[in-house]
Amino acid sequence: MNKPIRTVSIFFLLLFLALMATATNNGFVQSSSRNDRPENRRVKEAAYSSQRGAILVGRTPIAESDKVDDEYKYLRSYTSPFLYAPVTGYFSFGSSTGIESSQNQVLSGDDPRLFIGSLIDLLGNKPPSGGSVQLTLDPDAQRAAFDGLAALGDDVEGSVVAIEPSTGKILAMVSLPTFDPNNLATHDFGARDETYQRLLQDDSEPLVNRAIQKRLFPGSTFKIVTAAAALESGQYDGPDDIVPGGPTFQLPQTTGDSGLVDNEGRDCPTDGLTLRKAMEQSCNTTFAQLAIDVGSEEMLRQAEKFGFNSDYLEDLDGQVRSAFPAELTPPEVGQAGFGQFEVQATPLQMAMVAGAIANDGVVMRPYIVDEVQQADFDAQQTEPEELSRAISEDTARTLTEVLVSTVDEGTAEPAQIDGVEVAGKTGTAQRGVAGAAPYGWFVSFAPAGDADVAVAVMIEDAPGQEIAGGRLGGPIAKAVMEAILQ
Amino acid sequence: MGFVHRRRRGAELFLLVLALAVGVGGYAAVGLGVEGEVPPDIIGYGGWLAALMVGAHVVVRLVAPYADPVLLPVVAALNGLGLAVIHRLDLADGASFARQQLTWMTVGVILFVGTLLILRDHRILARFTYTAGLLAIVLLLLPLVPGLGLIINGARIWISVGPFSFQPGEVAKVLLVIAFAGYLVQHRDALALAGRRVLFVDLPRGRDLGPIVAMWLISLGILVFQKDLGSSLLFFGLFLLMLYVATERPGWIIVGALMFLGGATMAYRLFGHVRVRVDTWLHPFEYYNGPAGENSYQLVEGLFGFAYGGLIGRGFGDGDPTRVPYAESDFIMAAIGEELGLTGVIAVLLLYGVLVERALRTALISRDGFGKLMATGLAAIFALQIFVVVGGVTRLIPLTGLTTSFLSYGGSSLVASWVIVALLLRISDQARRPVPELEPVDEDAAAAESTQVIKVAR
Numbered sequence: 052m053n054k055p056i057r058t059v060s061i062f063f064l065l066l067f068l069a070l071m072a073t074a075t076n077n078g079f080v081q082s083s084s085r086n087d088r089p090e091n092r093r094v095k096e097a098a099y100s101s102q103r104g105a106i107l108v109g110r111t112p113i114a115e116s117d118k119v120d121d122e123y124k125y126l127r128s129y130t131s132p133f134l135y136a137p138v139t140g141y142f143s144f145g146s147s148t149g150i151e152s153s154q155n156q157v158l159s160g161d162d163p164r165l166f167i168g169s170l171i172d173l174l175g176n177k178p179p180s181g182g183s184v185q186l187t188l189d190p191d192a193q194r195a196a197f198d199g200l201a202a203l204g205d206d207v208e209g210s211v212v213a214i215e216p217s218t219g220k221i222l223a224m225v226s227l228p229t230f231d232p233n234n235l236a237t238h239d240f241g242a243r244d245e246t247y248q249r250l251l252q253d254d255s256e257p258l259v260n261r262a263i264q265k266r267l268f269p270g271s272t273f274k275i276v277t278a279a280a281a282l283e284s285g286q287y288d289g290p291d292d293i294v295p296g297g298p299t300f301q302l303p304q305t306t307g308d309s310g311l312v313d314n315e316g317r318d319c320p321t322d323g324l325t326l327r328k329a330m331e332q333s334c335n336t337t338f339a340q341l342a343i344d345v346g347s348e349e350m351l352r353q354a355e356k357f358g359f360n361s362d363y364l365e366d367l368d369g370q371v372r373s374a375f376p377a378e379l380t381p382p383e384v385g386q387a388g389f390g391q392f393e394v395q396a397t398p399l400q401m402a403m404v405a406g407a408i409a410n411d412g413v414v415m416r417p418y419i420v421d422e423v424q425q426a427d428f429d430a431q432q433t434e435p436e437e438l439s440r441a442i443s444e445d446t447a448r449t450l451t452e453v454l455v456s457t458v459d460e461g462t463a464e465p466a467q468i469d470g471v472e473v474a475g476k477t478g479t480a481q482r483g484v485a486g487a488a489p490y491g492w493f494v495s496f497a498p499a500g501d502a503d504v505a506v507a508v509m510i511e512d513a514p515g516q517e518i519a520g521g522r523l524g525g526p527i528a529k530a531v532m533e534a535i536l537q
Numbered sequence: 538m539g540f541v542h543r544r545r546r547g548a549e550l551f552l553l554v555l556a557l558a559v560g561v562g563g564y565a566a567v568g569l570g571v572e573g574e575v576p577p578d579i580i581g582y583g584g585w586l587a588a589l590m591v592g593a594h595v596v597v598r599l600v601a602p603y604a605d606p607v608l609l610p611v612v613a614a615l616n617g618l619g620l621a622v623i624h625r626l627d628l629a630d631g632a633s634f635a636r637q638q639l640t641w642m643t644v645g646v647i648l649f650v651g652t653l654l655i656l657r658d659h660r661i662l663a664r665f666t667y668t669a670g671l672l673a674i675v676l677l678l679l680p681l682v683p684g685l686g687l688i689i690n691g692a693r694i695w696i697s698v699g700p701f702s703f704q705p706g707e708v709a710k711v712l713l714v715i716a717f718a719g720y721l722v723q724h725r726d727a728l729a730l731a732g733r734r735v736l737f738v739d740l741p742r743g744r745d746l747g748p749i750v751a752m753w754l755i756s757l758g759i760l761v762f763q764k765d766l767g768s769s770l771l772f773f774g775l776f777l778l779m780l781y782v783a784t785e786r787p788g789w790i791i792v793g794a795l796m797f798l799g800g801a802t803m804a805y806r807l808f809g810h811v812r813v814r815v816d817t818w819l820h821p822f823e824y825y826n827g828p829a830g831e832n833s834y835q836l837v838e839g840l841f842g843f844a845y846g847g848l849i850g851r852g853f854g855d856g857d858p859t860r861v862p863y864a865e866s867d868f869i870m871a872a873i874g875e876e877l878g879l880t881g882v883i884a885v886l887l888l889y890g891v892l893v894e895r896a897l898r899t900a901l902i903s904r905d906g907f908g909k910l911m912a913t914g915l916a917a918i919f920a921l922q923i924f925v926v927v928g929g930v931t932r933l934i935p936l937t938g939l940t941t942s943f944l945s946y947g948g949s950s951l952v953a954s955w956v957i958v959a960l961l962l963r964i965s966d967q968a969r970r971p972v973p974e975l976e977p978v979d980e981d982a983a984a985a986e987s988t989q990v991i992k993v994a995r
Contacts, residue, residue, distance in 0.1 A: 052909050053901055055782040059913060060897045063920040067890045070924060071883055073933040077843035078879030085844035090825055093841050093857050 095145050100124045103158045104181035104425070106139055106150055108188045114139045114151070116181075119238075127151075127236040133229045134197050137260035138188065138367070138419065141232035143243060149260070150184060150419070153368045157182045157423050165425050185422035185430070187220035189213075191534040192504070196225040199527035200508075209491075209510040210261035210398045213531050216406035216502045218435040219415030221399075223506075223531055226261040228253075263370040266395035267511065270480025272492045273390030274338045275404055275450065278326060280353035281341040282446040290327040290452045297321045300336035302382035303343065310382060312339050312389075317462075330453045331461025333477065335389045342388025347379040350387060354394075356441040357404050358414060363438055364399065366420040373400035390480055402507035404441075405494040408454070409474070409502030412447040414438040455499045463495065465525025468533060472499035475528065488512065493524025497532045504535040542969035545606040546598050552610030553590050560586050560617020567625040570854030570876075585639070586617060589646045596650045600657070601966035605899060608965070611892045612943050612958050616642055616951070618885070619944035621853075622865075622872055629859040634946045641948035645955030652959035659963045663907045666719025673712035674755070676705035681762055692938060693763040704949035706759075706768050707940075710775075711953055711960070714914035717776055721783035722906045729784040752776040753796050757804075764810055767929075767939035771921050773797060778917045779910055782900075818935035835862045839871035839930050843882075850878025867938050869945040870930050885944070886927070893920045899965040908964045915957050918942075 086094045100123040105112040113135045116125040127142045129135070140149020147155065156162040160181040196211035203209070206228075213223035234246040250258050259265055281287055287294065296319040302310040312335045319334035329337040342350055354375035355361065364370040373396040379387060386392035396404075399417060407414040416436040423431040442450070454474035457463045463475035475495030482489060491513075496505035508524035516523060561583040568576035576582070590613050597604055620642070624635035656662070662669070680686035680693050687695035687702055695702050721728070756773040759765055777793035804811045817824045817833035821840065824833035838861045845856060858864045858872035865872075874882045896916030903909045922939050929936035940950040 052782055052785065052906060055785050056897060056900050056909065056913055059778055059782060059917070060894070063893055063897070063916070064890075066920060066924045067886060067893075069933060070886055070927050070931065073928070073931040074843070074874070074879060074882045074886065077840060077931050078846055078874055078882060079848055082844045082847045085841055088822070088841075090822070090837075091841050091844075093838070093845055093860055097845070097857065 096123070098159055099144050101159060102180045103127065103142070104160070104183040106154075106158070107183055107185045107424075108135070108190050108193070111190065112183075113186075114142075114232075121238055123238055126238060127232075129232045129236070132231040132233050134193060134225075135188075136229045136232050137226035137262065138186065138224050139232060141230075141235040143235045143247075144240065148258070148368070150186070150367065153366055154184045154420060154423075157184055160425075162423070164423060164431050180425075182423050182425040184420055185424060187215075187222065187419050187421040188224065189222045189535060191537070192223040192531050193225065195530040195534040196223040196506075196508075196527065197227075199530045200225055200227050200510075203510065203513045203523060204515055206255070206512070206514045207510070208255055208261070208512040209508070210265070211506065211508050211527060211531060212262045212398045212402040213504050213506045213535065214399075214402050214406050214415075214417055216409035216496060216505050217415065219406070219417045219438070220421070220435070221417055221419045222504060222535060224260075224262045224399075224419065226259070228255050228257040230257045260369065261509065261511065262398045263364060263367065264397070265509075265511070266371055266373055266397045266400075267490050267509065268480035268482070269390040269394060269396040269401055270478035270490065270492055271333045271335075271389055272401055272404075272476050272478035272494045272507075273394055273396070274330065274333065274388070275408065275454070275476055275494070276354055276357060277338045277342050277345070277350070277388045278330065278450060278453065279357075279408075279442045279446055280345045280350050281326075282449055283353060283442055284345050284349060286344065287326060288445065288449070290449050290456070291325045293323040294326050294329050294337050295340040296324045296329065296334055297336045300339050300385075302339065302385045304380065305382050312336050312385065326449075327453050327456045330457045330476065333457075333462050338388040339385035340388075342384045343381050345384075347377070347381075347384045350379075350384060351375055351377050353441070356414070356439050357407060358400055358438065359396070363403075363416055364418075365416070366418055366433075370399070371397060373397050390478060391483075398507045398509040400507075401492065401494045401509070402505050405474075405496045405507065406502075406505035407441045408447050408450045409496040409499075409505050410447075411444045412440055412442040414441050451499050454495075458495070463493070463525060465522060466493070466495045466529045466532070468497060468529060468536070471497050471532075471536060473497040473529075473532065474499045474502075475525070477524065491523050493528045495525075495528045495532065497536065504532050506531045541971045542603055544602050546594075546602065549597070549606035549609060550594055552607065553594055553613055556610040556614035556617060557583070557587055557590055559614045560620060563618050563621030564624060567621050567628070567853045570852055571625060571628045572854075582639075585643075586620075589643060593646055593649060596653055597962060600653050601962050603969040603971075604962040604966040605895050605969070607891060607895050608958055608961055611888050611895070612954070615885070615888055615892075615943035618873075619869065619941075619946075622869055622876075622944070623946050625853050625876070626859060626865045626872060632865075634865050637948070638946050638951070641951045642955075644948070645952040648952055649955040649959040652956055653963060656960075656963055659908055659911065659960065659967060660905060662715050662911070663719045663722065666716055666723075669712040670716030670720070673709040673716060676709040676712070677755070677759065679705045692765045694765050694768065704947070706765070707949040707953040710771070710918055711915075711957060713772065713775065714779075714911055714918065717779045718907050718910035718914055721779060721910055725783040725906070728780070728789075729786055753793075753800065757800055761808070765938070766811065766814065766935075767922075767925050767937035770925055770937060771918070771939065773800075774921050775914060775917050779914050782913050783906075783910055814935040814937065818932060821932065835868065836930075836932065836936055838862075839868050839874075840932060842871040842875035843879075843931070846875040846878045846881075848879050850874070850876050850881055852876060865946040866940060867926060867945065868930055869941055870927050873944075886923075889919065889923045889942075895965075896961050899961055899968055903964055903968040905967075908967060912961060912964050915961055918957060919954075 102125050103116045106114040113131055114129050117128050119126045140151045142151040158181045165182045192213050200209050200211055209227055211225040214221050230250050235243055237243050300312040314334050317332040319332055319336055359373045359375040376393045383392050387394045403414055416438040418433050420433055451474050455472055458466050458473045458475045462477045466473050466475045478492030480490040491510035493508040496502040506528040508527045510523050565575050565579055620635055623638050627635050679696050685696045686693050687697050689695050694704055694706050756769045759769040780789045813832050821833040821837050823829050825837040853876050856875040858875045861868045861871050893916050896912055900909045900912035919942055925937055926939040926941050928934040940947045942954045
């Protein structure tokens with residue numbers, strides 16, 4: 052009977068091998084895909100009940116996990132919730148946004164960079180804890196931006212972004228209206244759902260981080276890009292070169308008022324004027340003609356070198372691409388030249404344009420996570436990274452000079468700071484809807500020679516205020532720059 | 538003098554110490570992981586486990602000195618680990634299954650010792666072939682008696698006697714192995730030699746099909762009336778394997794496999810509860826908590842547990858194994874997978890593999906056909922049972938309820954398993970024992986005796 056017993060042994064061996072193979076499939080091969088399944092509440096609850104790392108601005112935590120006495124053990128809480136909500140996002144059961152979402156691996160402690168720390172926790176029989184995320188934000192600049200924007204009224208919609216031109220560090224990122232992430236992090240899921248639905252249905256879109264998620268016509272601030280393209284084309288090479296002007300300009304291939312560009316009463320002589328003067332007076336007629344001269348293709352190339360039509364923000368989710376369309380007809384290019392038609396930019400994008408000029412023509416990749424830290428171990432610092440060279444150093448120098456004049460002598464006067472050379476440009480963009488208030492823009496950087504900060508202010512709507520980029524945006528940009536320069 | 542097996546009792550004692558380290562260490566790790574401190578009753582608990590194991594070891598040393606030295610440590614490790622995991626689940630649920638399980642383990646070890654003491658030669662059991670068979674069938678039918686049978690989770694496999702409930706099927710398993718072994722040893726020649734050859738396969742005679750048909754009907758009966766898929770599969774597979782080993786004819790396997798497939802197809806067509814098991818096996822995530830119902834909730838939670846555990850597991854106390862319903866019984870492997878990881882699961886499977894291998898080795902070296910068949914049958918109980926339940930939990934095959942021997946909570950199964958191990962040790966002791974030496978015969982004297990001259994007086 053021994054032969055069949057041996058056969059049976061082999062049969063049982065195969066059964067056990069099949070079990071081990073299946074166990075390996077379950078515990079290893081399919082492990083992460085099953086952990087990520089949306090219906091897997093085990094992983095979500097574990098993530099929700101663990102001690103997440105803090106989000107820090109300077110030395111101050113703006114989001115941290117507090118121990119509480121309920122089934123989820125830790126409650127996420129946000130100090131200064133309204134000020135930082137667009138950046139931190141919220142951490143709720145099963146969903147999160149902002150830094151809470153994009154840096155989840157670090158905050159939850161799963162990031163491979165935290166491996167050593169996790170191992171030490173494991174060996175020390177301590178519960179695993181997440182790493183902290185240190186942001187690049189400057190608390191004073193953030194506060195100045197928030198207060199300035201909020202001062203425009205209760206229902207203001209707008210955004211402020213400040214970056215450090217030489218590194219790409221985001222120094223301030225404000226978006227209004229905002230929300231209280233504490234109400235979404237609450238363990239009272241009924242109240243949470245109610246709050247969420249209310250925020251979602253609010254027409255003023257409080258859950259949208261306008262700094263990176265809202266693109267609008269940049270208006271006259273886009274003239275900087277047009278001027279850059281014109282200078283790069285080689286047709287002009289100094290701030291005092293004569294560019295075309297005129298009180299009105301009829302776009303090619305058009306007739307009548309719809310194709311007629313004017314300057315809303317600003318002084319732009321028919322026989323031409325200097326580039327400096329054209330920027331000071333924000334002459335639409337000048338920049339329409341410059342854009343048409345440069346052409347659709349070169350305008351697109353220049354815009355894309357500044358970051359249009361691309362994704363560049365890697366440590367915060369949901370950045371929308373700023374848009375510059377391809378293959379425009381001459382009248383469309385003309386309109387695009389002063390930031391209308393289908394040209395759209397986010398506030399971050401316009402801050403990057405200003406930053407590139409301040410940084411001798413080099414666009415740095417913007418980033419908001421400065422350091423990843425865990426308990427007592429070495430911090431991991433983010434290295435600044437060059438994104439592209441948008442313009443030559445000469446062009447950057449010329450544009451800086453032009454933009455300084457625009458602050459000193461022209462429309463951007465409200466951003467003047469005593470004793471500091473400021474470069475800046477206003478923008479007032481038509482929505483393309485008759486009777487609707489325009490968008491106000493303001494971009495600037497300072498000190499002009501060797502800038503520490505570049506700012507973009509965008510005001511989408513400020514009920515009760517007459518929107519003009521310079522008048523409303525200028526003082527906000529000034530306050531943010533002063534906060535950094537002090 | 539030929540080869541003589543060594544007793545190796547010292548090796549058994551050493552391995553038992555390791556097994557105790559698993560049991561007591563597991564208990565301590567549960568305390569540390571869940572409550573942050575070594576449980577205060579660790580001395581009492583460890584002492585009790587040690588006393589049971591040392592007691593078992595001493596009895597084996599005295600009455601079965603040549604028995605296989607690996608079997609006892611392996612089951613001691615499995616039982617100890619099972620207790621630790623059940624204790625961990627108790628801490629989360631506020632239940633006291635571990636305490637009851639320890640009581641049942643004590644009963645199991647007492648019966649283990651009793652079996653070894655009373656049964657000095659396994660061949661005696663061959664006398665009870667038909668008694669054992671009859672008793673097994675009566676036990677299997679007991680749950681169907683009105684007023685005695687209990688339906689728990691849809692299966693009618695329990696009886697209640699006073700405050701206790703018991704699964705008679707667990708005892709029936711052991712009795713069936715004895716009955717099959719006895720019957721097959723007597724009839725193996727008839728079953729093996731008669732028959733005709735079709736396409737290189739020796740098919741059995743029609744009249745010899747009687748017993749296999751009877752066993753098939755009993756299995757189907759269990760499936761239909763008790764709604765117990767697992768046991769039905771186990772009994773039929775057990776019989777088929779023993780029949781094959783007795784007759785050495787693969788034809789039986791083919792006939793049996795065809796009958797099994799026929800029965801399974803029929804059951805799938807006819808019975809809703811079988812269809813549900815197959816559907817949830819094929820599409821578990823559709824039946825998790827969607828519009829199609831929650832029939833696979835337990836299975837999918839178990840799978841999520843394995844996934845969450847990953848390679849090395851979350852560690853005791855850091856997983857959430859109580860999400861899986863019945864984690865302490867049928868789904869204990871999911872709890873092990875979650876907190877001890879794939880590593881723990883493979884370790885447990887290897888322990889079972891060693892258990893089955895030692896049992897089959899005993900069958901190979903056994904000197905009598907009855908012993909060979911019994912050892913094979915007992916090994917098959919463990920192998921098939923583990924395959925059916927762990928395969929079901931890990932979604933290798935459709936889920937059917939069976940207990941994971943020694944690990945999962947359940948008194949009847951634990952006690953029966955300890956008795957099985959006692960029987961295996963007894964067969965192994967007989968097999969490894971040196972052949973008794975025969976008295977040398979004085980040939981001259983014998984010759985003289987046979988040719989004695991008797992003088993006849995005239």
